Amino acid sequence: MVLQILLHVGAFSLDQDSQHVTPWHRLVPRTRLVCALLFVFATALTPHGYWITWALYGLGLTLLLLISRVTLSVLLRRVAVELVFLSVVLLGTLFRGGGQVLWQWGSLQITTVGLTILGSVSIKALLCLLMMNFLVLTTSIPALLHALAELRLPQLLVAILASMYRYIAVLVGEFETMQRAATARNLMGKKRWQRLVVGNMIGALFIRTYDRSDRIHQAMLSRGYSGLPPLAEVPRAGVGDGWAIAAMLSLLLGGFLLGWVG
């Protein structure tokens, strides 16, 4: 089951473009995170039908993608897969009353209002997905965690996030081992058995997890635990970072005003 998925998702990887030397990569991670968050919130909270605004945002994002020399094929493949998962929810926005009726079949009807909302929501979702994927492709996860801490997210929350990130692969590995053991013993044949085995596996893994947390705690204490995973160097924000945030803000504000007037 798990293996099937592993085979076809070789396309996914995190932060594979984090080592380029471009103006975007010269920004400290905190600035990149702030820019991405501003962009995502501004895009998602724009009212429906602000086409000019999104055109401008799209232009700005395209420019950013080109400047940062991100691997476009990887980015687009990730976004495409994510959009497929969203498509059903997005389609739900189409069928509604209001405006001019363009097409009708039984109680289902497509109206101008429905089309406007579908278009708006799809563009918003696309822009947000592009931005977040871009951020994760170009910035390593420890750097993002440090950025979150610098942005005054509660220390404890960041530390839990970091320790979770550290152990995801370990626990997924344990699950796979257990699943392989069950398959080897022919326990995954019947559906009823399969559920029972999965249930028992989850229970067994929790017991291991709890015991593991004790060992980790002891190990952390013995090594002088400091709260965050170490980062090679924590770069300081420079003049460029201020300009980047100013540029992002003016893009967002300009786009919004243009859409409001137009």
Place this chain on the structure above:
Amino acid sequence: MTESIMSTALSWVGRSPLALHIPDGLLSPPVSLATWVVAIALIAAAIAQVKARYEERTVPLLGVCAAFIFAAQMINFPIPGGTSGHLLGGTLAGALLGPWAGSLVMVVVFIVQAALFQDGGLTVLGANIFNMGLIGTFGGYFLYKALRQLLGFNSWRGTSVAVAIAAWVSVVVAALICAVQLGLSGTVPMGIALVAMLSWHIAIGIGEALISVMAIGYIWRVRPDLLYDPPQRKAVRRVEHPALPR
């Protein structure tokens, strides 16, 4: 590197198109804002409670448990009726770690899913935390506890029924509230949202209930002391079902 590829890959397992994770752009500003306020209050309260209870053990315990929920959500299992689903884990986390630590663990899982795997949007993270953290985990825990006290706190029969009902109800109610949020935002019409979300999650909830009961049943037999509300020792009886199918 390969580890992160694997975890990304695995996060896609068993995702249903009608999952409870709302993407960016589907909620209106007022709904986003209101749910964010509640979510931040929940996070702040949970952090304070958890700090007081676990002290310096908080980070290793909750970090590994969040990774555990993340991994458990990836496993597909068949649901009676033909489809397959995966665990959401809210009630399970609540029963194992208690309402505060349980919801904080779920919050951490949602943050990682939204920020790193784009599973659910950032602007709607508040709503996702509200639905599955507050309703699913916090609400699920108290429903489980009330039912267990009603049906027999120290008997496996009472506990298992309580877990099953709480798990099913928490999933269905979370889906219901998610549909209402979409309807209130004026994106998906209320009728379509309710029918689609409920019809799907009534089935998903059955899978959730079965797996939660089996997982907690295993812990009940092997290490009952690890449950957040362990049964009184003398009342623990051997459960008739063996750990593995014959």
